[in-house]
Amino acid sequence: MNAVAPLDDAAHIEPATLGLLRNRIPGQAVMEQLLDVHSTNSPRGLVARTFGVHPLGPEGRPWYWGALGERAVGRTLASLGPEWTVLHAVPVGEKSSDIDHVVIGPTGVFTINAKRHVGQNVWAAKGTFMVAGTRYPYVRNSEHEAVRAGKLLSAAIRSNVVAQAAIVVVGARQVTVKEKHRTVSVLTQTQLLRWITRQPVVLSPEQVSLLSAAAAQPSTWRRAPSALNNPSDVGGSFEALHRLVEQARRRRIGWLLAAPAVLLASVAGALPSF
Numbered sequence: 001m002n003a004v005a006p007l008d009d010a011a012h013i014e015p016a017t018l019g020l021l022r023n024r025i026p027g028q029a030v031m032e033q034l035l036d037v038h039s040t041n042s043p044r045g046l047v048a049r050t051f052g053v054h055p056l057g058p059e060g061r062p063w064y065w066g067a068l069g070e071r072a073v074g075r076t077l078a079s080l081g082p083e084w085t086v087l088h089a090v091p092v093g094e095k096s097s098d099i100d101h102v103v104i105g106p107t108g109v110f111t112i113n114a115k116r117h118v119g120q121n122v123w124a125a126k127g128t129f130m131v132a133g134t135r136y137p138y139v140r141n142s143e144h145e146a147v148r149a150g151k152l153l154s155a156a157i158r159s160n161v162v163a164q165a166a167i168v169v170v171g172a173r174q175v176t177v178k179e180k181h182r183t184v185s186v187l188t189q190t191q192l193l194r195w196i197t198r199q200p201v202v203l204s205p206e207q208v209s210l211l212s213a214a215a216a217q218p219s220t221w222r223r224a225p226s227a228l229n230n231p232s233d234v235g236g237s238f239e240a241l242h243r244l245v246e247q248a249r250r251r252r253i254g255w256l257l258a259a260p261a262v263l264l265a266s267v268a269g270a271l272p273s274f
Contacts, residue, residue, distance in 0.1 A: 019216045021087050025231045026074025027067035028089035029098040031238040034063035052251030055244045069116025069170040070100050085212035092221040104211050107199040109163040111146045118171035124186040125178035138167050142184045156214035168192050
């Protein structure tokens with residue numbers, strides 16, 4: 001259950017950094033990783049562009065797919081009303097880790113982990129999460145993420161905070177939850193808003209406001225916050241790369257559709273005329 005104890009006068013939010021994380025866009029952290037990896041790749045030549053060779057190398061594609069998944073979940077969370085605070089790509093810890101989405105509102109605090117598995121069968125039971133028969137540590141990681149978020153927010157407002165965790169599966173052909181985990185929910189994208197909003201109300205507007213202010217501060221999540229990249233710059237660069245990926249995909253489809261016609265024309269040209 002989400003909870004926060006009654007607030008005391010010792011709770012303190014630093015006004016200088018108030019709200020700094022609110023402008024982060026969905027998938028920003030993985031976009032930054034993708035752009036960094038992609039910057040080391042050689043540009044495609046004319047022939048590669050003509051035939052729709054994928055502009056991303058094997059190292060960049062998982063980051064790209066991850067960004068698409070977080071963007072999809074971000075669009076869903078954008079439907080929450082003004083009484084909710086939604087933060088994206090929240091940098092946490094001392095390395096490059098981040099929380100895909102942090103949601104704070106009347107029904108509590110939530111950490112959302114987006115996972116994109118287009119056309120795959122997903123199966124979950126307690127601590128087991130499998131995609132097309134392969135096991136992934138998503139449940140364990142999400143549970144750890146929620147516990148850490150609760151501890152960091154508790155320290156920031158000097159009052160006990162408990163966060164709930166969810167794994168949101170994007171694009172899967174089928175999601176089967178055989179047995180629920182005690183603290184981590186496995187959901188489809190269409191189930192997410194109902195799961196968040198239909199839970200019991202546990203936070204007052206004042207508590208939501210204080211938690212939201214604390215969560216929007218980089219110093220809540222990292223002892224020595226690093227400089228944050230401009231969301232517009234990251235988003236613009238990703239959109240440009242996304243257009244190249246889509247353009248390459250359309251060209252590959254075009255060539256596949258054209259191949260039978262070219263083959264028939266070749267065969268017809270090779271047949272003797274009577």
